[in-house]
Amino acid sequence: MIYIDETEPEEGETETPFEPRKIFVKKGKDIKEEYTLLEELGRGKFGTVYKCSEKETGRILAAKFITTTRADDRKDVEREVDIMRILQHPRLLQLYDAYDDEKKQMCLVLELIEGGELFERVIDDDFVLTEKACSIFMKQICEGVDYMHSQNILHLDMKPENVLCVSKTGNRIKLIDFGFARKYEPNKKMQVLFGTPEFVAPEVVNFERISYGTDMWSVGVICYVLLSGLSPFMGDSDLETMANVTKAAYDFDDESFDQISDEAKDFIAKLLLKERP
Structure with a gap:
């Protein structure tokens, strides 16, 4: 292990x-x-x-x-x-x-990063991702997203495949792939129709106005995946997945969450909000 x-x-x-x-x-x-x-x-x-x-x-x-x-x-x-x-x-x-x-x-x-995708660790049974390790990953992901948002840039393709590990067993990460990223002007309505179905926010699926919260929804999905190895909205097809996203239909019922803290679940729940303030 x-x-x-x-x-x-x-x-x-x-x-x-x-x-x-x-x-x-x-x-x-x-x-x-x-x-x-x-x-x-x-x-x-x-x-x-x-x-x-x-x-x-x-x-x-x-x-x-x-x-x-x-x-x-x-x-x-x-x-x-x-x-x-x-x-x-x-x-x-x-x-x-x-x-x-x-x-x-x-x-x-x-910059050359040789530690591999964070996603590879999620799906590999040999890797042990404790809640503590996941929290360190999530803190760094939030730091990267926060800086992007401070520069009025939305990533719009946040997913574990776009988080690279600096080393093979360490917990330092880098966010990558800015091909979908867009400059964001809060006073202007922006809509997009791209991204990975299981990680996009409801407003992307519905072709509604996007915002900083669009990235933060994806951060919530990433946290769910890291802690459980499961995808909260994955259906049998892209259409079913997107329907689950628009309903914000997810739960913590799987046994993978039995040992996960209430604080971690609350963090996810505060990000996966269908209606945001």
Whole structure:
């Protein structure tokens, strides 16, 4: 069994991995002029990620290549870069550099995180996630979301897959994937129709006005999943899941919650509110 560290972050563990940087997209420039690409770390529908080394400093980072053959794809990446420029905080994945070949792909050079997804620990029976360890994860998640909200930015895709662990057995985390993030103006009505069904808030499903509470609902779902290994709104289909979300239909009846404190359940209940003040 793998027991997760339960110690609180110490002073000195709250710094970003490198000095604050002014990031400008380098258009028409080849990343290989300034970085050496190393092994492939992963690939998906967005593109491919490689470990890389900056030639001038030797700093080890991650290079995320994104296909941008469509104009809309390029705009999406440019928006993500604009948002990540603002999000310089130790609980958030940091952007180091950006390239655009002005043809078919862009590349984001990012802080390298090698501890894996928090979701992997939730589903792996070898990992022991105590309530104490979960509370430390949740505190850091809230710190990251709070900073985003202080900058008037909504994440809008909060889920355990978008929480990375800094190390394999430690409890330090980083929030990642700002592709759905949006700048938020409280005086303007904003609606979205994207996200992962089991983690989105009712106002997303109903295409109603979103707000800071939209992210906080997702934080409540993440806490429920961490404590129990269960998904509170998961149905047999996306439609059933979204119906459960709109009804805010969940409970703490499973035996997984037998040893969970009332304070933890109250924390979740205060976030999973169908009607918010």
